Amino acid sequence: MQRSLKLYLPEWAQDWLDIIVPGLQILLILLTALLLQHLLRRLVSRASQHYALPHELLVPIKALLRWTIMVSALLLVLERLGMSATVLWTAFTGFATVAAVAFFAAWSVLSNLFCAFLIFTVGPFRVGDTIELLDTADKPGARGRVVDINLLYTTLEDSLGEGTGTLLQIPNALIFQRVVRRWKVGTQVPAAPPPPAL
Template identity: 55%
Template sequence: MRDRLPVGLQHWMGTFVTIGEILLIVLLAWALRLMVHRLIRRVNAKYNLPPHALPGARRVAGMLINAAALLLILQRLGVSGTVLWTAFSGFAAVGAVAFFAAWSVLSNIFCMILIFSTNPFRIDDHIEVLENGEKPGFKGRVIDINLIFTTLEEIAHDPAGGQSATGTVLQIPNSLFFQRAMRRWRGNESSVLRRLVTPTKESPEA
């Protein structure tokens, strides 16, 4: 039926169809972003992720959806698939280099997600990261868990018989918790502090 229309009208019909397809792609990308953002909020509510992790996840998801929509729009505008594939390969290569360059940072972010999903410890828990089964390691009260570090507040023994915070903190990379053994104390505050500040007795020499 389109062939029966005048040549000028056929040209405008093709233009209108292309514009309609572009608008449809934009609409679908917008709807997909809303769905992904809603899914991210549900995951955040279920696993109680830190507040600053939510905007980052939304930003990454939005960038991926926008990039896919842009490629589809360019394809509908007549850009060659070979050109698109070459551009995509170039961006993928740059992204791979950046990924390996930032591997240590990304591993800490991934370990932060594992900490909140597997729940080996929580805020206000008292933990100790051991070098091995015998040597004492980093220990204190967990006061913060962010994308890169877990912050421990050190506890000191007061000569008068009490225990108190030293005012110093330890910032431990999140990935370290999956490379070392960890001790976690349970119980009331006083008993936990007493165990934290009591030095480990050395075994008598033979």
């Protein structure tokens, strides 16, 4: 392409051709990345409206998309600037390995994040529902009205505790390890059994 352009350009512009062509390619990569990021954000927003996904789930999805596109665009720009694809791939896989080790080190946090994703998508309960976590079906456990679901904890307003306003923060991973009894918003919740005497 540069040879064919050199035939039609004046003599003074031919010296700048080695700078202009990569510069235009880099500009095209960046514009494509911005356009792709904008389109994917709109697609995720429309999907969230259609499936009524909570905002807490959209934030990490949009961040993951943004960072994936930015890193990909950066790798393409570096390649256009003359870095070897082998060097880039080696650096990327080294970084990915370190990131994987860090993720395994924080396994409990990742487990809670994944369980939060499942709570948001599957919807075993919603904010406002009253739930009870049971070790077995015949033993009472933590019970309360769901007041918040975030990426790490589900917060219950305790209905078994003494006094009002007591909040229980239960890790999301623990919810998937227990039997959950659920009363939807607007249904009559039976009185909690008294705690066993010591």
